[in-house]
Amino acid sequence: MLNLHTPSPARWLTHVSANLNELLIDHAHCEKKAAGVAMNLLFAYVDRVELVRAMSAIVQEELGHFHLVLDLLDRRGVRFRKLPASRYAGRLHALANKEEPMRAVDRLLIAALIEARSCERFGLLRDHLGDRELADFFGGLFESEARHHATYVRLARLFAPEMKVAARLEELAVAEAAIISDGEEIPRMHS
């Protein structure tokens, strides 16, 4: 699915289903961080008009989602708070090339893979959570993650030929699958 090399292990769904409030708080942070990543890419490659326009749109959309999660937390009486993050995104970003133009390609493809994993997991939550409000909520976000994945892959092709981008996406997807298979002890969107 969406270039991912492995589905989420079943233990992930069991783990987060038993810790939904913590998952929701983490999800809010993820939406905020997704907005931050898009803003950083906009700043880094501000002379690429197509990228700038796409990143602006993603910043605005992710901030919109961030507020949807904050509202959901409010309705459920769950206080939004700081939370130790999973190591997933940090481990992926550590793989990014240090030199341009491949650094741009890597940053965009890593963002693409994170969106793909979110998309896959929103699908799992939509299909399996007993809590209908939450299942519908995650289902409603599914489409935008898939769209963002496609946008990031398309933008990577501004910086390198299509074949090179495809090969690198394959490499990074293999690394992403290994990180996901390792898993983590804390219940997070990307644990």
Added chain:
Amino acid sequence: MLNLHTPSPARWLTHVSANLNELLIDHAHCEKKAAGVAMNLLFAYVDRVELVRAMSAIVQEELGHFHLVLDLLDRRGVRFRKLPASRYAGRLHALANKEEPMRAVDRLLIAALIEARSCERFGLLRDHLGDRELADFFGGLFESEARHHATYVRLARLFAPEMKVAARLEELAVAEAAIISDGEEIPRMHS
């Protein structure tokens, strides 16, 4: 006006009027940076719901303005490009307290003063530019800068008592006036 201690020197208007394309490119960068500042504040104080909501709105609005300027540049056949920034914002940020909670107060008040100066200068451009399209364009942004100024001052009061915020705003406004009186050689929104 809006807590500013000195009006812009007349030489500023003369200088930028003779370099409108460069001013517009700088203006685009300023809108982008304003979005970045609001995003950084959102990240830094994410447990303050009122601040988070206000910063999200400002990020979205500033990115909208950024695109208005990009469109204007497009219509005028001016290529958006990187440009050395004025030293104004850097000199102001260097004045920020290093310790919380006064660091939060300072960051918000410095943002408030930058918005105030932009507002004053948009008013000057609206009232004095011979180019009606540009004069109307800047006039259209005037109100939002004034509103952002008020928002930032209000948010500073989340971190310190009103009297302390007022006294610090006074100090920073004096420093801002000195920086503006120095001026700069390059034609910029905040030179």
